[in-house]
Amino acid sequence: MDATVSAAATASQRRGRGGRERILAAAARLFATQGITATGMEQVAEEAPVSKRTLYAHFRTKNDLVIAHLQGLALSGATLEGVLTREDIPPRDRILQLFDQPVADAVPVRGCPFIDAAAEFPDPESAVHSYAREQKLRMVQLIVALVAELGYRDPLSLAEQLATLADGAASRAMVLDEADYGRHARAAAEVLLDQALPRKS
Known part of the structure; x- marks a missing residue:
């Protein structure tokens, strides 16, 4: 049971890291092509792609x-x-x-x-x-x-x-x-x- 929980936690952490990396990669592409202020958070989430909930879990603002x-x-x-x-x-x-x-x-x-x-x-x-x-x-x-x-x-x-x-x-x-x-x-x-x-x- 403990091993199963540990494996699930590890998988969750990996998904979290992958989500953060995808968000930053998407933001870098959008910021470079259209500027920072012209890029909205929803657009970053779509480009990543991640849910808005995941986006805001990693970056509150x-x-x-x-x-x-x-x-x-x-x-x-x-x-x-x-x-x-x-x-x-x-x-x-x-x-x-x-x-x-x-x-x-x-x-x-x-x-x-x-x-x-x-x-x-x-x-x-x-x-x-x-x-x-x-x-x-x-x-x-x-x-x-x-x-x-x-x-x-x-x-x-x-x-x-x-x-x-x-x-x-x-x-x-x-x-x-x-x-x-x-x-x-x-x-x-x-x-x-x-x-x-x-x-x-």
Whole structure:
């Protein structure tokens, strides 16, 4: 009897995990194609497909769903800042790869999902906007660590300049639907890095 109950509980947990994964996958597709605010919870449930009861069991509010979606993107490494933690790539190359489209075959070209989310939730106090801001601040700190490792003076100022170039390039790539638009900002970043090199005594 206990074994039967245990097996049923395990099966239920598996179904629950599968439902959550399907919901997040459906939300990612819909958010990418039509935006976050234009996507309703009922539409996500239909796309998953799951019942509305299952959807709300996993995500009580749409904000909860959006933040879980953004957290998944942050962990996936498929965002601008994802390359900055790649220890198999030299520090300078990691910085320059900020200007490459994270998902090269994305159609249409998507910009930074954190900037997109902040734009759709413009209230700085909203949970989604706050999470997006945290990720953009984290991006700067990751760049600071790399430029400091390379021996640059004033790493915070340099990191802010590089982050501004990367975010601007990602936004323009999305607006223009031009996957390799980042090449322009990459060229500027290379000049910036060369000019900021510490002078040898």
